[in-house]
Amino acid sequence: MTSQVNAVFDERREHGLLVGYLPLGFPTVDASVDAAVALVENGVDILEMGLPYSDPVMDGLVIQRATNTALEAGFRLAQTFDAVAAIRARVDAPVLVMTYFNPVLQYGVEKFSQELEDAGGAGLITPDLIPDEASEWLHAANAHDLDRVFLAAPSSSPERLESSTKNSRGFVYAVSTMGITGARTDVDSAARGLVERLRSAGAENIGVGLGISTPQQVSEVLEYADAAIVGSALITALADGGPSAVANLARELSAGKH
Amino acid sequence: MQQGPYFGDFGGRYVPESLIAALDELAEAYELAKLDPTFTEELAHLHATYTGRPSIITEVPRFAEHAGGARIILKREDLNHTGSHKINNVLGQALLARRIGKTRLIAETGAGQHGVATATAAALFGMECIVYMGEVDTQRQALNVARMRLLGAEVIPVTTGSRTLKDAINEALRDWVANVDNTHYLLGTVAGPHPFPQMVRDFHKIIGEEAREQVLVLTGALPDAVIACVGGGSNAIGIFHAFLDDDDVELIGCEAAGRGIDTPEHAATLTLGRPGVLHGARSYMLQDADGQTMESHSISAGLDYPGVGPEHSWLKDLGRATYRPITDDAAMAALRLLSQTEGIIPAIETAHGLAGAMEVGRELGPNATLLINLSGRGDKDMQTAAEYFGLLDGSA
Numbered sequence: 001m002t003s004q005v006n007a008v009f010d011e012r013r014e015h016g017l018l019v020g021y022l023p024l025g026f027p028t029v030d031a032s033v034d035a036a037v038a039l040v041e042n043g044v045d046i047l048e049m050g051l052p053y054s055d056p057v058m059d060g061l062v063i064q065r066a067t068n069t070a071l072e073a074g075f076r077l078a079q080t081f082d083a084v085a086a087i088r089a090r091v092d093a094p095v096l097v098m099t100y101f102n103p104v105l106q107y108g109v110e111k112f113s114q115e116l117e118d119a120g121g122a123g124l125i126t127p128d129l130i131p132d133e134a135s136e137w138l139h140a141a142n143a144h145d146l147d148r149v150f151l152a153a154p155s156s157s158p159e160r161l162e163s164s165t166k167n168s169r170g171f172v173y174a175v176s177t178m179g180i181t182g183a184r185t186d187v188d189s190a191a192r193g194l195v196e197r198l199r200s201a202g203a204e205n206i207g208v209g210l211g212i213s214t215p216q217q218v219s220e221v222l223e224y225a226d227a228a229i230v231g232s233a234l235i236t237a238l239a240d241g242g243p244s245a246v247a248n249l250a251r252e253l254s255a256g257k258h
Numbered sequence: 259m260q261q262g263p264y265f266g267d268f269g270g271r272y273v274p275e276s277l278i279a280a281l282d283e284l285a286e287a288y289e290l291a292k293l294d295p296t297f298t299e300e301l302a303h304l305h306a307t308y309t310g311r312p313s314i315i316t317e318v319p320r321f322a323e324h325a326g327g328a329r330i331i332l333k334r335e336d337l338n339h340t341g342s343h344k345i346n347n348v349l350g351q352a353l354l355a356r357r358i359g360k361t362r363l364i365a366e367t368g369a370g371q372h373g374v375a376t377a378t379a380a381a382l383f384g385m386e387c388i389v390y391m392g393e394v395d396t397q398r399q400a401l402n403v404a405r406m407r408l409l410g411a412e413v414i415p416v417t418t419g420s421r422t423l424k425d426a427i428n429e430a431l432r433d434w435v436a437n438v439d440n441t442h443y444l445l446g447t448v449a450g451p452h453p454f455p456q457m458v459r460d461f462h463k464i465i466g467e468e469a470r471e472q473v474l475v476l477t478g479a480l481p482d483a484v485i486a487c488v489g490g491g492s493n494a495i496g497i498f499h500a501f502l503d504d505d506d507v508e509l510i511g512c513e514a515a516g517r518g519i520d521t522p523e524h525a526a527t528l529t530l531g532r533p534g535v536l537h538g539a540r541s542y543m544l545q546d547a548d549g550q551t552m553e554s555h556s557i558s559a560g561l562d563y564p565g566v567g568p569e570h571s572w573l574k575d576l577g578r579a580t581y582r583p584i585t586d587d588a589a590m591a592a593l594r595l596l597s598q599t600e601g602i603i604p605a606i607e608t609a610h611g612l613a614g615a616m617e618v619g620r621e622l623g624p625n626a627t628l629l630i631n632l633s634g635r636g637d638k639d640m641q642t643a644a645e646y647f648g649l650l651d652g653s654a
Contacts, residue, residue: 054419055424055428055536055537055551056428057273057435057537058274064418068418071550101535102534102535102549102551105535106545128538130271130272130275151274151276152275153274153275153276153278153279155279155438156275157279160275160279175274175276178276178436178437178438179435
């Protein structure tokens with residue numbers, strides 16, 4: 001059993017990792033693939049490609065608008081696998097798919113896992129699927145050697161942090177603040193405490209996400225966490241300035257690595 | 259680790275981890291509260307002195323002439339304070355929220371009845387209240403927006419997605435994730451993650467418990483069928499529950515067929531949907547092949563929802579309850595019929611149950627007794643009804 005994501009953490013842990021999120025299909029499928037490639041070419045270590053979904057309860061306005069645009073432009077779930085394969089053909093970085101659970105459930109958990117494996121995808125990040133409800137996905141992830149990233153929150157009990165840690169493979173996604181996605185001026189001080197509690201629960205690879213948008217914040221987070229996750233800021237750059245703007249921002253953000 | 263509970267294959271907690279602590283807290287507080295006489299007595303006292311419980315039953319023989327001559331009895335939840343069954347759940351949850359130290363209530367609303375009821379409870383208990391309402395619904399239910407604001411609530415129009423009830427729930431969930439420390443999400447139906455489907459049902463099951471006794475006293479027997487409209491399904495579960503073990507009593511839910519189940523414009527989740535995950539639970543829902551939620555349509559804002567509570571999905575699969583689609587036109591005809599034969603103007607949601615009863619009465623014949631949950635009054639729908647029937651001078 002080999003985890004693409006674990007391998008990258010093992011190799012680059014001392015510098016800290018930058019994880020970049022972009023939605024598939026925004027503004028088009030090809031453009032999202034190009035933007036993802038540009039992220040990796042400019043210092044992003046791991047990609048999170050968001051699968052557009054009609055009811056993204058964990059997301060703020062920036063991601064809602066981008067994924068809504070992708071859906072209105074006709075994005076279909078089956079394009080996910082071609083897009084992941086296209087990214088993997090061009091850059092050597094793990095590609096995790098960030099998805100709400102219903103699209104996976106409707107496609108078929110086993111079929112989705114098989115096709116993701118075939119496309120060279122690393123695994124899934126599941127914002128609305130807790131380990132308690134994930135037995136079908138965990139079974140398929142094992143069968144197809146896929147990483148599974150569960151979330152941990154400042155409000156999570158010690159038992160729940162242990163469960164997120166035990167059931168995650170690749171890394172544990174530490175939610176920096178009690179809230180939804182979107183750039184924030186201050187990354188919550190709760191993040192540091194949460195990462196410490198996750199370490200006590202046995203987590204090795206911890207990524208912190210929600211609200212991170214500047215190199216300073218990346219640097220600050222990487223003082224205590226293994227990876228900093230940036231999403232909405234990259235989408236805003238892509239929407240406002242196209243591929244060159246998102247490449248520039250990725251390069252600036254990666255300067256926050258140690 | 260807390261599991262479920264599930265209703266067969268349905269239910270669960272498909273929500274971000276950030277909310278799990280709050281759901282655990284709520285479930286635990288509710289389990290303690292329902293066994294605590296100070297809680298149950300306080301709620302009973304509120305129902306007796308504020309809601310107006312028990313609500314009466316009314317037999318409607320002139321309406322029944324149009325329903326195959328069956329005997330028809332209405333459970334009058336429309337006579338509750340604020341005009342619908344929604345107050346039963348709202349007072350229960352608001353008491354519970356106060357008990358666990360929350361000072362801010364948030365709610366979603368479609369037709370506005372649940373928002374009005376929540377704003378009412380917030381005023382009564384001196385709590386802050388935010389109501390999320392799809393922008394489309396704020397327009398078609400403008401008077402209820404004014405009612406909520408008069409009661410001191412802040413109404414936030416939701417402009418994302420389809421701008422209806424489904425998106426109002428998304429927005430309320432986003433608020434809750436960010437403000438869970440001081441905020442209780444007062445969910446208005448038997449959907450959502452555990453413990454909501456079970457807890458909201460428990461706060462509404464008084465409807466069926468009262469009605470079962472009342473019908474027995476009036477007729478000396480149980481009804482042949484119990485009928486209610488189903489959007490999320492709270493009033494239907496509320497009246498069904500006391501009859502679940504009465505095998506000879508048919509339980510019939512009436513969902514919105516909108517412009518017809520052969521058109522894309524309907525909200526017939528149980529008739530045409532398939533199981534999936536929406537708003538925190540596994541249940542039947544309207545979705546495309548990719549699992550994207552589809553937009554629903556109903557003339558009734560309260561039934562205009564592409565999901566349904568998980569217990570209804572379970573009852574459907576078990577065969578214990580059946581669900582039938584009722585079109586906008588059939589519901590509006592029943593609304594006018596009850597108004598003109600009995601002097602009772604029902605909510606458009608409720609009128610779907612009445613239209614279903616007209617079908618069931620004809621099927622079962624004149625010896626049958628039907629109990630219908632008259633879940634809400636129609637005052638809020640006068641604008642829609644006036645336009646539909648051309649009732650205003652110059653509008654015909």
